[in-house]
Amino acid sequence: MEVDGGGDESAAAAMADPGRGKKRPPSPSTPPTPSDDGEDSDDSCAVSDEEEEEDEDEGEEDQEGMHRPFTVDDFPRLSSDHSAQTEARYRFPDLRLQGPLPLILFRAFNDPLTDKRRHWFGSDYRLDDESEINVNSARTVDCLNGCRCHSMNLLQLIDLKISGYRHTQPGRAKIFGFFAVRDDLEPLRNYVFRHAIDNYEAVSVKPKTLEVFALQAVHCLNSNSVFGLKTHLRLRDEPKPKGGTLIEGCTEFTNILRSTSFTETVRLYGEKCGLGVKFLLLVNAVQATVDVEIIHSPACGLNLKLYAKTSGFSDVLRLFRGVAQSSHKISSVVAVVRRSHLDLCIEGSPADIDLGEKLPCTRWEHRFGAGFHGTVEEVVKLGDFTTISVKVTWKAVSKLPP
Numbered sequence: 001m002e003v004d005g006g007g008d009e010s011a012a013a014a015m016a017d018p019g020r021g022k023k024r025p026p027s028p029s030t031p032p033t034p035s036d037d038g039e040d041s042d043d044s045c046a047v048s049d050e051e052e053e054e055d056e057d058e059g060e061e062d063q064e065g066m067h068r069p070f071t072v073d074d075f076p077r078l079s080s081d082h083s084a085q086t087e088a089r090y091r092f093p094d095l096r097l098q099g100p101l102p103l104i105l106f107r108a109f110n111d112p113l114t115d116k117r118r119h120w121f122g123s124d125y126r127l128d129d130e131s132e133i134n135v136n137s138a139r140t141v142d143c144l145n146g147c148r149c150h151s152m153n154l155l156q157l158i159d160l161k162i163s164g165y166r167h168t169q170p171g172r173a174k175i176f177g178f179f180a181v182r183d184d185l186e187p188l189r190n191y192v193f194r195h196a197i198d199n200y201e202a203v204s205v206k207p208k209t210l211e212v213f214a215l216q217a218v219h220c221l222n223s224n225s226v227f228g229l230k231t232h233l234r235l236r237d238e239p240k241p242k243g244g245t246l247i248e249g250c251t252e253f254t255n256i257l258r259s260t261s262f263t264e265t266v267r268l269y270g271e272k273c274g275l276g277v278k279f280l281l282l283v284n285a286v287q288a289t290v291d292v293e294i295i296h297s298p299a300c301g302l303n304l305k306l307y308a309k310t311s312g313f314s315d316v317l318r319l320f321r322g323v324a325q326s327s328h329k330i331s332s333v334v335a336v337v338r339r340s341h342l343d344l345c346i347e348g349s350p351a352d353i354d355l356g357e358k359l360p361c362t363r364w365e366h367r368f369g370a371g372f373h374g375t376v377e378e379v380v381k382l383g384d385f386t387t388i389s390v391k392v393t394w395k396a397v398s399k400l401p402p
Contacts, residue, residue, distance in 0.1 A: 067097035075164030078269040080107045080249045088269065099163075100265040100276055105249040108230065149372040149396035151284040154335035155253065157181070157192060158263070158278040158315050162231070163209040165246065165273035174200040177231035177245075197232070229268075229275065246272050258283060261337060263315055282311055285335045286370055286396050288342050290319065292330040295379075295387040301325050301351035302386055303361075308344050311337040323351050336370040343367050344390065348382040368392045 070076070076092050078084050085104045089095060095102050160179060167173050179193040195201050230248040247270035258281060265278045292306060306320040319332040336342045349361040362382040371394045380388040 067094055070098050070164060072164055072166045075274065076269050077164075077271050078105070079271050080105050082106065085269075099274070100267040103251045103266045103268055105247075105251055105268040105270060108248050108250055147372070148399040149286075150398060151286055151338040151396065152398050153258075154282050154285040154287070154397065155183075156280040156282060156310060156317070156335040158280060158317060160193060161209060161276040161278070162246065163267070163274045163276055165233075167205045167233075172202040173205050173233060174202055175231060175233060175246075176200040177229070179229045179231070231275070246270070247275050261285075261311060261313075263313060278315070280310065280313060280315065280335070282335045282337050284338045285311070286338055286372060286394060288334050288336050288368065288370070289393040289395065290330075290332045290334060290342075290344065291389075291391040291393070292320075292332075292346075293389045294324050294326050294328045295389055296385070297324065297326045297328075298350045298385045302382075303349045303351050305347040306330060306332075306344070307347075308332070308334055308342060310334055310342055311340040338370055338372075341367050341369050342392065344392075346380060346382065346388060346390070348386055348388075350385075362386075364388075366390070370394065372396045 076088060076095065078088050082104070085106075088102070162175075176195040176197050176199070177193070178195075181192060193201075229250070231246045233246050247268065249268065249270065251268055261280065261282045263278070263280050265276055267274050267276045290308070294302065294304070301323045302325070304320060304322065304324045305318075308317040308319055309315070310317065317334060319334075320330045324330075334342060344366050346364045347361055348363075360383070364380045364382060366378060368376055373394055373396075375391060375393045377392075378390040380390055382388065
């Protein structure tokens with residue numbers, strides 16, 4: 001792996017933004033308007049729900065041809081037994097051609113049928129320890145005695161998608177459960193998707209797929225990582241789920257050795273559905289901690305969307321979508337290639353108060369240059385009644401030995 005920089009504070013400072021560490025005056029916001037040619041700019045972070053659906057529909061059409069995508073009717077259903085997972089490539093020879101790259105779904109560490117002493121990678125990632133890691137407790141590099149920071153390959157999750165499940169209930173699907181990740185540098189649970197049964201995520205259903213997008217930010221991961229998941233579906237307003245678990249198990253990403261950054265989608269196949277995981281592998285990357293605080297919002301609340309793009313890739317990271325009030329804080333961590341940038345986009349409008357009309361939406365966008373150290377703060381004005389503080393702090397995940 002190529003090692004970029006490290007150990008030279010002056011070089012890092014030269015690459016840094018000259019305003020780093022200083023609070024700037026409020027940045028003006030502009031209403032979202034299309035470009036002169038009727039298309040959005042390539043640098044725009046904003047993605048509407050309609051655009052997302054159009055992009056996905058076009059993607060499905062592109063896959064049709066010699067090897068059409070799996071449908072709900074012929075979708076492979078596999079148990080988490082290791083022999084069933086490994087034999088699937090022979091039972092379904094077109095598994096790699098009719099969908100994303102398949103990964104083996106191992107039994108969950110806490111599965112009653114699992115011998116915890118002989119789990120495939122239980123000891124490597126300390127799966128017996130269910131302690132949680134979050135943005136505030138993530139490891140940092142101590143440079144008090146001299147900077148030895150260097151960049152490394154990092155994984156950045158983009159979204160999750162449940163596919164191949166036949167949803168027979170009317171309306172949106174109510175998803176709850178968890179999807180957690182941990183790496184071999186700091187093997188503690190980092191929740192990407194985590195909802196209790198009474199705090200389910202309601203998602204729209206398409207004929208072929210049931211989608212779940214991660215609303216919580218992902219901690220930057222080493223390229224050796226393990227994913228654990230357990231997802232349920234709540235039917236109607238029943239107090240308990242019916243039909244058991246949708247998909248449960250774990251898998252490992254390891255030895256992803258590439259010389260350039262890339263985006264990839266993989267899929268885990270369970271007994272009732274599949275789970276697609278889209279991610280970025282960023283070569284020579286550092287981490288950006290994004291702290292957003294609502295300083296002032298309309299009395300009715302603020303419909304807030306926080307998006308990001310990293311390192312020049314077009315994939316949109318959905319860091320937050322929901323209603324926020326004054327004093328609400330959002331913390332996210334995003335991996336960024338060392339000599340690249342992080343694009344942030346904030347969209348906000350007064351929360352719907354049943355006026356029967358669409359309220360105006362205001363958008364703010366900004367680009368932050370990557371670095372080993374430093375903090376950049378922005379004060380954002382969205383309209384006349386909303387003020388938001390944005391702080392981006394740069395950190396290295398690893399350092400060179402003394």
